[in-house]
Amino acid sequence: MKVLEERIRQEGLILSGTVLKVDSFLNHQVDTELALQIGQEFAAIFGDQPVTKVLTVEASGIQFAMAAGIALGVPFIYAKKNKAVTLSEAVYSAPVHSFTRQEDYRISISRKYLGPEDKVLIIDDFLATGAALVGLCEIIAESGAELLGVGCVIEKSFQEGRGLLEQRGVPVHALARIASMSPGEIHFIDQEELIKESAGC
Numbered sequence: 178m179k180v181l182e183e184r185i186r187q188e189g190l191i192l193s194g195t196v197l198k199v200d201s202f203l204n205h206q207v208d209t210e211l212a213l214q215i216g217q218e219f220a221a222i223f224g225d226q227p228v229t230k231v232l233t234v235e236a237s238g239i240q241f242a243m244a245a246g247i248a249l250g251v252p253f254i255y256a257k258k259n260k261a262v263t264l265s266e267a268v269y270s271a272p273v274h275s276f277t278r279q280e281d282y283r284i285s286i287s288r289k290y291l292g293p294e295d296k297v298l299i300i301d302d303f304l305a306t307g308a309a310l311v312g313l314c315e316i317i318a319e320s321g322a323e324l325l326g327v328g329c330v331i332e333k334s335f336q337e338g339r340g341l342l343e344q345r346g347v348p349v350h351a352l353a354r355i356a357s358m359s360p361g362e363i364h365f366i367d368q369e370e371l372i373k374e375s376a377g378c
């Protein structure tokens with residue numbers, strides 16, 4: 178998504194070799210028009226599939242899951258994060274280790290809102306190590322719902338998240354894929370070029 182890549186180039190701040198700050202337009206202050214366009218882009222990618230629910234993890238996936246849910250005409254659910262180890266029978270839950278924050282937490286979703294009849298699309302802001310989304314995959318598996326795919330706004334392709342999800346057979350689509358980054362320089366994977374190559378053009 179060219180407009181997204183442009184914004185990342187203009188406003189993204191590289192905090193270290195692996196952390197990109199985009200909180201002027203994506204995940205602190207949110208450009209609402211761009212968020213809605215992002216939702217429509219995900220709906221264009223996954224709209225031919227029978228999605229019944231969009232899932233994300235609080236907090237920074239919420240605006241994109243909502244935009245995708247609106248564009249697809251389905252509800253979205255955000256998994257709640259908590260440090261407490263108390264498990265209730267009323268929730269599906271999975272442990273997650275955050276490499277960015279070096280902490281362990283659990284994510285949970287009420288059993289009332291997800292079940293074997295559901296076909297799920299996961300949406301999130303970043304795909305990095307994939308730990309949070311693997312936790313979400315475990316919750317979906319436990320619920321008996323079917324996972325149709327994962328859509329991420331930004332993928333840091335030099336981290337292992339995509340590989341972990343693809344190993345589980347989950348199709349992954351990212352709107353901007355960063356091949357490498359260093360202060361003042363961001364290289365995106367040219368997705369149009371990849372499509373042409375795979376079509377043999």
Ligand code: 5GP
Nearest residue numbers: 195196197237303304305306307308309338
């Ligand atoms: P994971 O490592 O599990 O793929 O990423 C978990 C979460 O950490 C993402 O959903 C995102 O909210 C946050 N995150 C990971 N990498 C970055 C980054 O480079 N920049 C920002 N702003 N958040 C990130």
